[in-house]
Amino acid sequence: MLQDALLPWGARLVMGGATLEIGVAAGAGEGSRVRTLLLAMVVGIAALLAVAVVRNRSARAESLRDGSLEPSGLFDAAGDCADAADARDEGAESLRVARARGERFRYDYQDGIAAVSAYSRAEQCFLAAGAVPAAERAQREGHAMREEIEGTYRRLRLSLQQSLDRGDDATALATLRELRELTHHRRDDYTAHLAELERELQLDLGLLLDDDDAR
Incomplete structure (x- = not known):
């Protein structure tokens, strides 16, 4: 019988920050007591699940914030001019490619990454050809492209943490x-x-079945 339960009627139960009082109005019958107890159990389980989700989110955010996980470096070291024998033409072509791919950065982030590499190659080729003003121009444009990409990278990492x-x-x-x-x-x-983390979020949002559900 419910009277012999471990939690007496009127007891306060704290679960996951939620306080539940087990009890019904005076004079309620046994059926009302059963329904009340079942409702309390459902609410309690929901509270525990909510706390688990919040703690999981905090752990996710902390793993990105605490510095133990270093963000990927986006750019490779500058390489040499591929065609030193025709360095000026190679520099001009690399600069053309860099500008074209840089314009597509907002639509395809990898185009921006490739643009920085092309700017670097253009700079090295112009230097090899002795075209210092052209090399300086390629260096300035490449630096601006790199700064834009790194700014986007910082913004996205911060936005993810805040979300x-x-x-x-x-x-x-x-x-x-x-x-x-x-x-x-x-x-x-x-x-x-x-x-x-993407997989975990997809599971939370119901966009992906976990292994148990898939079976």
Whole structure:
């Protein structure tokens, strides 16, 4: 019988920050007591699940904030001019490619990454050809492109942290996908973490079945 339950009627039960009082109005019958107890159990389980989700979100955000996970470097070291024998023409062609790909950065982040490499190659080729003013121009444009990309990278990382902190999984997932596009050319601990985080968010949002559900 319910009278023999471990929790007496009128007891206060704290679960996950939620306080529940087990009891019904005086004179209520046994059926009302059963329904009340079942409702209390459902609410309690929901509270525990909510706390678990919040803690999981906090852990996700902390793993990106605490500095233990270094963000991927986006750019490779500058290379040499590929065609030193015809360095001026190679520099001019690399500069043309860099400008064209840089214009597409907002539509394809990897074009921006490629543009920085092309600017660097143009600079090296112009220097090899003795065309110092052209090399300086390529260096300035490449630096501006690099700054724009790094600014976007910082903005996306901050946006992801803030979205996770406030429990906005939909925005976090959209931002995360942009980050993965920007770091698509990298394979390291940071990009592996982003991939796992994307999977977790998709599961939370019901966009992906976990292994147990799939079976």
